[in-house]
Amino acid sequence: MATQGKVITCKAAVAYEPNKPLVIEDVEVAPPQAGEVRVQILFTALCHTDAYTWSGKDPEGLFPCILGHEAAGIVESVGEGVTEVQPGDHVIPCYQAECKECKFCKSGKTNLCGKIRGATGVGVMMNDKKSRFSVRGTPIYHFMGTSTFSQYTVVHDVSVAKIDPKAPLEKVCLLGCGVPTGLGAVWNTAKVEAGSNVAIFGLGTVGLAVAEGAKAAGASRIIGIDIDNRKFDRAKDFGVTEFVNPKDHEKPIQQVLVDMTDGGVDYSFECIGNVSIMRAALECCHKGWGTSVIVGVAASGQEIATRPFQLVTGRVWKGTAFGGFKSRSQVPQLVDKYMNKEIKIDEYITHNLTLEEINKAFDLLHGGDCLRCVLEV
Numbered sequence: 348m349a350t351q352g353k354v355i356t357c358k359a360a361v362a363y364e365p366n367k368p369l370v371i372e373d374v375e376v377a378p379p380q381a382g383e384v385r386v387q388i389l390f391t392a393l394c395h396t397d398a399y400t401w402s403g404k405d406p407e408g409l410f411p412c413i414l415g416h417e418a419a420g421i422v423e424s425v426g427e428g429v430t431e432v433q434p435g436d437h438v439i440p441c442y443q444a445e446c447k448e449c450k451f452c453k454s455g456k457t458n459l460c461g462k463i464r465g466a467t468g469v470g471v472m473m474n475d476k477k478s479r480f481s482v483r484g485t486p487i488y489h490f491m492g493t494s495t496f497s498q499y500t501v502v503h504d505v506s507v508a509k510i511d512p513k514a515p516l517e518k519v520c521l522l523g524c525g526v527p528t529g530l531g532a533v534w535n536t537a538k539v540e541a542g543s544n545v546a547i548f549g550l551g552t553v554g555l556a557v558a559e560g561a562k563a564a565g566a567s568r569i570i571g572i573d574i575d576n577r578k579f580d581r582a583k584d585f586g587v588t589e590f591v592n593p594k595d596h597e598k599p600i601q602q603v604l605v606d607m608t609d610g611g612v613d614y615s616f617e618c619i620g621n622v623s624i625m626r627a628a629l630e631c632c633h634k635g636w637g638t639s640v641i642v643g644v645a646a647s648g649q650e651i652a653t654r655p656f657q658l659v660t661g662r663v664w665k666g667t668a669f670g671g672f673k674s675r676s677q678v679p680q681l682v683d684k685y686m687n688k689e690i691k692i693d694e695y696i697t698h699n700l701t702l703e704e705i706n707k708a709f710d711l712l713h714g715g716d717c718l719r720c721v722l723e724v
């Protein structure tokens with residue numbers, strides 16, 4: 348390919364400072380080094396975690412950076428030693444890597460991978476601890492090892508999932524984060540059984556994907572909790588059977604749910620990122636076995652609390668990253684499930700814009716009407 352081994356100058360949205368509009372810049376993207384892959388990003392969606400880091404509340408947030416972690420594209424070139432993908436392959440960049448060799452990957456107990464996490468947490472590539480992005484000579488940090496708000500990005504080879512080339516990239520980009528997170532929270536982390544009662548706090552993309560996963564698992568009651576009544580109609584299509592707005596009740600929401608379910612739900616999921624709701628989600632679980640899964644990302648400095656008695660009496664508190672899916676092995680399987688119409692994606696896409704319109708897309712994300720906005724890059 349004509350660009351192989353050369354610096355590519357392309358458009359990218361740069362976050363220079365927290366909460367300041369992103370700037371579309373001509374960014375220089377260096378060629379991939381050993382163990383790296385340069386990807387042409389064709390479509391990227393926005394996730395609330397991008398907004399969270401942009402807000403300045405992420406302790407790992409570094410500026411200037413290129414955000415974005417829910418995308419799909421085509422491999423442009425690969426660095427030395429890369430064997431599992433080649434130019435032309437269709438891929439989804441994965442913020443959660445899978446090296447298959449580190450002690451996390453080998454444990455069989457987690458989808459977290461330790462190989463490159465140290466580098467991605469500080470916005471650089473592992474090989475030389477430097478960034479592959481620059482603007483007029485100034486380095487721009489990577490984000491989550493993906494940085495998909497760019498026409499080209501460089502990722503570690505352990506962070507790309509090769510997918511079916513027939514899959515529509517403008518849809519399957521969503522399999523980079525929110526949808527797998529919700530489905531996997533149910534299937535892999537909680538392991539919800541048929542007949543269970545489930546409570547979902549927060550009916551955004553992640554909460555709706557939890558509902559979809561719970562319905563597929565055969566849950567009998569799926570109770571959606573949100574402070575925005577507009578969320579309910581849509582939530583029914585994803586499997587939510589009952590809706591509760593905490594604003595309609597004087598009692599604490601955990602008590603409302605305990606009363607509704609003869610002592611508490613079997614499983615609850617916090618899909619907001621609010622530590623008081625995380626407490627409520629735990630405390631609405633049934634004594635003896637109720638399990639609560641934290642999915643939402645809370646701001647720097649926030650801590651969770653409950654009476655230890657809640658755990659002594661059998662409730663279980665868990666968390667999930669990327670729904671417990673092993674990225675490189677399982678994202679291609681999720682793509683196949685979508686192609687076989689076993690999971691939804693289209694229904695989560697409420698808006699389509701272009702990379703140039705990214706600031707408008709962030710406004711939409713905060714507006715309450717938007718689930719996922721897909722940008723054509």
Ligand SMILES: NC(=O)c1ccc[n+]([C@@H]2O[C@H](COP(=O)([O-])OP(=O)(O)OC[C@H]3O[C@@H](n4cnc5c(N)ncnc54)[C@H](O)[C@@H]3O)[C@@H](O)[C@H]2O)c1
Pocket residue numbers: 394395396399524525528548549550551552553554572573574575578593618619620621624641642643644645667668669670718
């Ligand atoms: N753990 C992971 O791997 C992972 C992956 C993706 C996203 N996330 C996190 O999951 C969370 C949800 O993401 P999303 O994209 O669905 O967000 P979202 O903003 O679309 O959805 C949140 C929902 O919560 C509702 N809400 C807000 N405050 C509430 C309250 N006090 N009580 C009840 N409902 C309330 C909102 O009305 C909204 O419908 C975010 O914190 C995001 O960062 C985590």
Ligand SMILES: N[C@@H](CCC(=O)N[C@@H](CSCO)C(=O)NCC(=O)O)C(=O)O
Pocket residue numbers: 394395396397405406407408443459464524644645646647667668669
């Ligand atoms: N940097 C943040 C942590 C943010 C966080 O928890 N990220 C989730 C994914 S959110 C995707 O939208 C995650 O998977 N974390 C595991 C990991 O990052 O390895 C902070 O420090 O608060």
Ligand SMILES: [Zn+2]
Pocket residue numbers: 394395396397416417524525
């Ligand atoms: Zn995300």
Ligand SMILES: [Zn+2]
Pocket residue numbers: 444445446447448449450451452453459460461462
């Ligand atoms: Zn690993």
